[in-house]
Amino acid sequence: MLTLYDDPISSNGYKVRLILLLTGKPFRVVNLDILNGETRTPEFLAINPNGKIPTLVFEDGRVLSESNAILFHCAEGTDYLPSEPFKRAQVLQWLFWEQYSHEPNIATSRFLRQHRELTEDVLAMLEAKKAPGEAALALMERHLTSHIFLVAESFSIADIALYAYTHVAEEGGFALDGYSAIRAWIKRVENVPGFISMSEASGGAV
Amino acid sequence: MLTLYDDPISSNGYKVRLILLLTGKPFRVVNLDILNGETRTPEFLAINPNGKIPTLVFEDGRVLSESNAILFHCAEGTDYLPSEPFKRAQVLQWLFWEQYSHEPNIATSRFLRQHRELTEDVLAMLEAKKAPGEAALALMERHLTSHIFLVAESFSIADIALYAYTHVAEEGGFALDGYSAIRAWIKRVENVPGFISMSEASGGAV
Numbered sequence: 001m002l003t004l005y006d007d008p009i010s011s012n013g014y015k016v017r018l019i020l021l022l023t024g025k026p027f028r029v030v031n032l033d034i035l036n037g038e039t040r041t042p043e044f045l046a047i048n049p050n051g052k053i054p055t056l057v058f059e060d061g062r063v064l065s066e067s068n069a070i071l072f073h074c075a076e077g078t079d080y081l082p083s084e085p086f087k088r089a090q091v092l093q094w095l096f097w098e099q100y101s102h103e104p105n106i107a108t109s110r111f112l113r114q115h116r117e118l119t120e121d122v123l124a125m126l127e128a129k130k131a132p133g134e135a136a137l138a139l140m141e142r143h144l145t146s147h148i149f150l151v152a153e154s155f156s157i158a159d160i161a162l163y164a165y166t167h168v169a170e171e172g173g174f175a176l177d178g179y180s181a182i183r184a185w186i187k188r189v190e191n192v193p194g195f196i197s198m199s200e201a202s203g204g205a206v
Numbered sequence: 207m208l209t210l211y212d213d214p215i216s217s218n219g220y221k222v223r224l225i226l227l228l229t230g231k232p233f234r235v236v237n238l239d240i241l242n243g244e245t246r247t248p249e250f251l252a253i254n255p256n257g258k259i260p261t262l263v264f265e266d267g268r269v270l271s272e273s274n275a276i277l278f279h280c281a282e283g284t285d286y287l288p289s290e291p292f293k294r295a296q297v298l299q300w301l302f303w304e305q306y307s308h309e310p311n312i313a314t315s316r317f318l319r320q321h322r323e324l325t326e327d328v329l330a331m332l333e334a335k336k337a338p339g340e341a342a343l344a345l346m347e348r349h350l351t352s353h354i355f356l357v358a359e360s361f362s363i364a365d366i367a368l369y370a371y372t373h374v375a376e377e378g379g380f381a382l383d384g385y386s387a388i389r390a391w392i393k394r395v396e397n398v399p400g401f402i403s404m405s406e407a408s409g410g411a412v
Contacts, residue, residue: 064299
């Protein structure tokens, strides 16, 4: 059986739980407490030298990390990843964009607000992430104004990757009031057959 | 013919030039000057709303951005991307790691040092990127101590993506003296048949 090292506070982890649940792959979860240094122990660094969750371990011991790489691998051959080469490339474009332009601003702001004391330094970091975070949301809003889902008008791992932190963007200080196309897309994602919320996917731990 | 929007100062752009040259795909280049705002014009934003190079435009007008998504797409079906699913996932793991943990520290430090005045704010940014940049190099060093190339002991787009900014890491203030496995790997990459240097790939513009 697959083993997923995860922390229920992570939406990067939620991405992986969701694709495993949607595709019916049995897995067990080992929750590590990021805030308590449990991803930096010698034991876990021996599994993933990058010391990050989510990390997926296969039955034969092979290890895969990076949430979006895991998403792509688990979705291969399913309806959640198109088979046509250019559409696959468009999915990857969104996945890379998420990790470079969206997550470091919106997810990190949420983490700082929820788990760090709001010192002057932390407030300066939050301030620096405001404009690029809003720019990321504006780009999604523009795209979703004329598209039902991010790629090929069909729900895919691109939507999973972007839903993960967008639906909790307000917890990072990014109000979604002005983004009506994003709010409508969030509802469409939540109505996809088999959809499971972040709270449900982590057994109610968040 | 393919059209590549690029800036010769970008190693993200170099990744794409290199895979296009290695795979023999004819392309023309339109160089835009990032420093002069040429990626933020209405004309270019109509092509790529994210306002970033590299951006690849196909003959029929389809557009693909994000350097590593372009790498993956252009390498599909070639020796530069394994066909075995788990090896492909490992390539993607490195590509996502590069964009999240390597490029924002090492490439951004190089950009700041080369193109920004070293004000107190910029020096503070450089200082903040020092430890995560060294951690990224240490992770590569550890992996390359026991591997010839990053995935499957075979040169792939994972090596292209990591070579792009690692071989110029010193320009970002990251000395490679202590990283002998990385230095040996850089030489192996440069000895791959058909390899073209960043300077050659941009027609000597850098």
